């Protein structure tokens with residue numbers, strides 16, 4: 559996918575009004591900051607994460623901000639198969655009849671270790687959550703995205719999908735894989751639908767995932783989730799309809 563660096567994006571206060579958006583991994587890190595901001599910009603959210611407690615805390619923050627009440631969908635994505643993805647699609651259909659965007663954000667770094675020490679189960683967990691789950695959800699939710707006037711699918715990439723690093727084999731493989739999945743889906747959809755498929759590479763952001771993966775680096779050197787959220791809002795808004803089949807970077 560072609561890399562595009564976004565600079566100086568500005569979004570209007572109601573840029574996501576009426577949009578129905580599913581965010582996976584909404585309970586923490588980038589996904590949480592995005593969910594709060596997207597709701598404040600008018601989105602009707604389905605917030606999906608593993609921890610119900612964290613989702614409820616996010617729900618409270620969204621409601622306290624007088625933003626549209628989100629739908630909570632606690633789900634351990636590590637365990638899902640097509641049936642659970644289809645059930646989620648049915649829930650969203652019953653509530654909204656359509657889906658305007660999915661942000662495939664949930665992810666784990668897994669074991670960072672030489673390949674010969676990487677346990678098969680840990681390999682499978684990373685590949686399942688970071689690569690297979692976005693496939694399963696997209697597979698089940700595409701009919702709902704087709705019901706939207708201007709749908710958007712946002713996959714989450716990483717620097718490790720541009721340049722693999724030693725000890726990061728499962729994570730790198732999953733992120734290289736997601737780029738391939740996204741590009742293939744873009745090629746399938748760009749001529750005959752208005753569904754936009756893009757990847758976003760958040761680079762280095764101050765979240766639990768990052769801090770645990772790089773314990774020797776001062777977290778204060780990283781961008782905060784709130785600093786990068788405007789780029790996500792822009793990508794989900796009507797302002798970004800020209801961006802299709804791109805890997806999005808930003809200068810923070």
Ligand SMILES: NC(=O)c1ccc[n+]([C@@H]2O[C@H](COP(=O)([O-])OP(=O)(O)OC[C@H]3O[C@@H](n4cnc5c(N)ncnc54)[C@H](OP(=O)(O)O)[C@@H]3O)[C@@H](O)[C@H]2O)c1
Nearest residue numbers: 583585586587588608609635636664665716762763765767
């Ligand atoms: N932070 C960075 O520097 C960076 C850089 C490049 C790419 N990324 C990517 O950005 C995305 C978000 O990462 P982050 O840094 O925000 O990570 P994070 O703070 O660790 O948050 C990860 C999110 O994924 C959810 N999740 C993890 N396992 C799950 C499971 N089995 N079922 C359902 N949800 C699950 C977590 O839910 P719970 O809290 O409920 O467990 C949490 O909401 C990931 O795809 C990551 O690869 C991050």
